[in-house]
Amino acid sequence: MLAGLPFEGWQVGLILLAGVWAGLINTIVGSGTLVTFPVLVTMGVPPVTASMSNAMGLIAGNVTGAWHYRHELKGVERTLLKLVPFSVVGGVIGAALLLRLPEAVFGYAAPVLIVVALLFVIFQPRLQALVRRRKEEQAEAAAAAARTRGETPPRRLDPDRAPQPVSLYALVFLAGVYGGYFVAAQGVLLLGILGVFLFASLQAANAVKVVLVALVNIVAAVSYVLFALDRINWWVVLLIAVSSTVGSWAGAKIGRRLSPVVLRTVIVVLGVVALVNLVSRLL
Template sequence: MEILGLEPWQVVVILLAGFWAGTINTVVGSGTLVTFPVLVAMGFPPVTAQISNAMGLVAAGVSGVFGYRRELAESRAVLPALTLASLSGGLLGAFLLLVLPEEVFGVAAPILIVVALCFVVFQPRMSAWVRRRKARRQEAEGTPTPALAAAEPEVPSRPVSPALWLLVFGAGVYGGYFVAAQGVLLMGILGVFMAGTLVHANAVKTYLSLAVNLIAAVSYLLFALDRIDWRAVLLIAVSSMLGASLGARIGRRIRPVWLRAVIVAVGLAGLVNMVWRLVAGG
């Protein structure tokens, strides 16, 4: 007996993959590294799997954003500028996906993941460097520096630096093109260049990833409707939404050191996965 034209065991595998992807997307990102290979293994063509998966994970993003609504309210000062950066980048990335061969990304993705992991691993030192640089600039400009000025603010605040805006734009291009490991890249960027706690960075990461997925999904609906498999979209959407609800609770409670450890582990898994596919394909 088939369900949606698939064997029951295939439906179960896709649902489990979607649930895990939704959970890990909200905690760190990279859920696509679970769902995309599963869809391909279930017989979906790679481009169809990529597009359908990205659309299905929109539901996980909505659920994750709702779970982080408190932290996002505290981060509202930086959201307009960063949203514009993500949407612009996501639109460009989705366009590149539709016009460029997949082989181009196969070479670039491992490099981007290595950069992201470096951001995450060295985030504490880089954040301290950014704070010291800001304090020295304030002193040079004659701005009074309170005793606690070097301490990291509790919540994100304006202004958004040009470097942060451009890096988030670049992450949006990356996410609109392939989605996988976008969360790892954003966590590295936000952890270094955005004030606030790691939980705030996680919340903003979840929100910006949703923005990129939404703009990409609209692009796919307009220009690649024939490549969407609505069975995959439905299964991934339902299961990932449930997983994302759990992931938001985990992400809020996990200690920063463990959160970084999970990010690095997921990023390394994604790097191995992509390098293996690149070598095997070559």
């Protein structure tokens, strides 16, 4: 065991590698938690502690991603501000559920949530295709409406002027609850919701997603520090924060050259490992 660390040297190396890979994956396809969470659980970290510490460690990468996408938020600023309270309140409720419910409940819920997260990852290409078609339909509808009024069709969607459906706010709230309780794949879930229900381009929807995910994780982290400080493994937070930031930088620089199919395969394999590990504990 390394001095001051609750892990052996090879375990530290594996956690760092998982953090780098998670940061890279989050930059490209999302769901990096399904890389780090299984590794932490396998290393003997209790599931709730692993989930909380991992979420806190990934915040640096979340904030970096939100800053990187700030230019894509042009034209959706007011819409984002309207969505933020729903996402934040959902995150607070999700974090409260994680802190208040017995750890045994998380033990039963985590396998189910991992299955849900894996399904989102597996079907992400189809989800993206659906979102793309939806954006094209919205653009065509806006152009047709403009021509009907005798106006020049807009070159881009204007979500800040268009009324957003009530279902968008309700689903963003539920995604916040999910993210506050269980971090994995909330970005994929949010992108699906925003892509279908938000009247905006796909790039704008992705930028809104990145900001909302960062806010949910920050709110959850503050809740953990205030009400569950003793359940946080700060070594895990440090290792994941450093390695995932490096991974996020690598993803922005070279990660897009890697095959998304390979990345998703890694996510699914490690997610299944976590699933088997958690289910074996229950049995």
